[in-house]
Amino acid sequence: MQHIINRFISYVTVDTESDPESTTTPSTAKQWDLANKLVEELKAIGLQDVSIDDKAYIQATLPSNVEHEVPAIGFVSHFDTSPDFSGANVKPQIVTNYDGGDIVLNKDLNIILSPKYFDDLKQYKGQTLITTDGTTLLGADDKAGITEIVTAMEYLIQHPEIKHGTIKVGFTPDEEIGRGADFFDVEKFGCEWAYTMDGSQIGELEYENFNAAGVKLTFKGKSVHPGYAKGKMINSMLLANKFISKLPKDEVPEKTSGYEGFFHVNDIQGSLEETHVQLIIRDHNLKKFEKRKKFVEEVVKKMNKKYARKFGEDIVDLKITDQYYNMKEKVKPVMFIVDIAEQAMKELDIKPLIKPIRGGTDGSRLSYMGLPCPNIFAGGHNFHGKYEYVPVESMVKATEVIVKIAEITAERYKK
Ligand SMILES: [Zn+2]
Numbered sequence: 001m002q003h004i005i006n007r008f009i010s011y012v013t014v015d016t017e018s019d020p021e022s023t024t025t026p027s028t029a030k031q032w033d034l035a036n037k038l039v040e041e042l043k044a045i046g047l048q049d050v051s052i053d054d055k056a057y058i059q060a061t062l063p064s065n066v067e068h069e070v071p072a073i074g075f076v077s078h079f080d081t082s083p084d085f086s087g088a089n090v091k092p093q094i095v096t097n098y099d100g101g102d103i104v105l106n107k108d109l110n111i112i113l114s115p116k117y118f119d120d121l122k123q124y125k126g127q128t129l130i131t132t133d134g135t136t137l138l139g140a141d142d143k144a145g146i147t148e149i150v151t152a153m154e155y156l157i158q159h160p161e162i163k164h165g166t167i168k169v170g171f172t173p174d175e176e177i178g179r180g181a182d183f184f185d186v187e188k189f190g191c192e193w194a195y196t197m198d199g200s201q202i203g204e205l206e207y208e209n210f211n212a213a214g215v216k217l218t219f220k221g222k223s224v225h226p227g228y229a230k231g232k233m234i235n236s237m238l239l240a241n242k243f244i245s246k247l248p249k250d251e252v253p254e255k256t257s258g259y260e261g262f263f264h265v266n267d268i269q270g271s272l273e274e275t276h277v278q279l280i281i282r283d284h285n286l287k288k289f290e291k292r293k294k295f296v297e298e299v300v301k302k303m304n305k306k307y308a309r310k311f312g313e314d315i316v317d318l319k320i321t322d323q324y325y326n327m328k329e330k331v332k333p334v335m336f337i338v339d340i341a342e343q344a345m346k347e348l349d350i351k352p353l354i355k356p357i358r359g360g361t362d363g364s365r366l367s368y369m370g371l372p373c374p375n376i377f378a379g380g381h382n383f384h385g386k387y388e389y390v391p392v393e394s395m396v397k398a399t400e401v402i403v404k405i406a407e408i409t410a411e412r413y414k415k
Pocket residue numbers: 078141142175198
């Protein structure tokens with residue numbers, strides 16, 4: 001267990017925060033620090049064909065040790081951390097034999113990780129937790145995933161009696177800013193399927209995610225002196241308000257769960273003359289997703305029609321961009337790849353928690369790039385903030401799941 005702790009700490013203490021404003025890949029130069037270190041480590045544990053490209057995408061191969069044909073499979077995770085919270089100077093704290101009570105993350109700042117608020121903590125009583133010192137995120141998202149993949153590969157190399165086909169490792173930058181799959185060389189990876197090790201609590205196994213679109217609206221107004229404005233002024237902020245009021249009130253993130261989709265207004269910048277509104281549309285169901293986009297189009301169309309004479313041109317500008325799609329479409333035809341992961345967990349006495357992701361993963365993009373890619377737990381909780389923590393036992397279990405999946409896959413293709 002100390003081995004996995006040391007490895008994890010050696011990763012999280014390297015700052016790899018990504019930056020959505022950057023146009024380069026990786027988005028921040030500091031991601032190279034960990035990327036280069038990982039390349040050296042993958043070579044040192046004995047993986048083959050360890051490569052890193054000019055955008056810091058890492059690939060490596062563990063060759064098959066069986067005679068029969070087994071499809072190559074991959075394990076993927078990302079080494080950047082979220083720009084939502086600082087990832088610099090991470091000082092991990094280790095809580096051994098957790099007593100189930102409050103954990104003081106930072107005495108001076110009075111920051112406490114409490115099971116009263118984060119009730120998931122209760123299930124880890126007696127385990128070893130790694131937490132932050134309350135001033136940074138931890139980076140278990142997704143350095144726990146990296147730790148588990150590296151440790152599993154090392155284990156397989158040291159235990160040649162465990163039979164497996166070709167296993168590929170893929171580490172990416174910039175997942176947290178939605179670009180992790182952008183330059184992933186699926187062809188070079190050469191796998192029939194893969195798994196991202198990027199889920200949260202132990203047992204999570206996910207192959208359904210949202211269909212996602214981003215919507216940008218510009219409402220145009222007409223500025224006239226308020227004293228003489230009657231019949232002339234058009235206030236773009238009020239137009240925006242009118243649009244928002246047409247959206248179904250209960251279909252918002254704070255009132256939905258499970259398979260329920262939503263509209264989420266996430267940015268407004270306005271003045272009398274021009275107001276910009278951004279929202280996101282999410283739905284697991286493709287038909288409902290398309291209907292939601294249509295709904296926005298219809299509302300805009302009506303507003304444009306209403307103001308056509310008065311304004312002379314379209315008063316609302318609309319741009320809808322699809323962001324990613326539900327990987328279920330791509331995974332369903334090869335459902336056995338989920339079954340393999342589920343079987344692996346069951347054999348390891350882990351209760352599989354199969355549920356739809358209310359978000360997306362690199363795996364959803366990769367699935368549409370030809371690499372079906374369900375998501376497996378990496379063990380951490382409370383991602384992207386100071387309350388992030390990971391039970392070491394969960395990281396150990398995730399490592400075992402990887403090994404077991406390799407084993408089951410080889411067994412499955414035995415003649
Ligand atoms: Zn992640």
